[in-house]
Amino acid sequence: MHVIVDFTVVPVGAGISLSGYVAEVERVLAESGLTFELHANGTNVEGEWDAVMAAIRACHERLHALGVPRIHTDVKLGTRSDRPQRMADKVASVKRVLGA
16 A cells, blocks of 8 residues: 655654754665655655555664664654555645646
């Protein structure tokens, strides 16, 4: 099943500046081969359910390996059964409405 996920990984006990950890999460996603996009408050990623969940797990594993003692992750996800849909499709739909 194809899924679109918006998730935010929050390293707890890792200091004030977290951009290095966020960059590491982005590296993990790049290695996964999934389609993803960083935004100001998290990352969107899409793909097959198991692959996306495995990538999120890999993000946790990587940050723990870097010494982060605790991680809190918020996940929002969406699936469709009536037709295929990608992140780009959703954005394009809103842009069409704005242009109308």
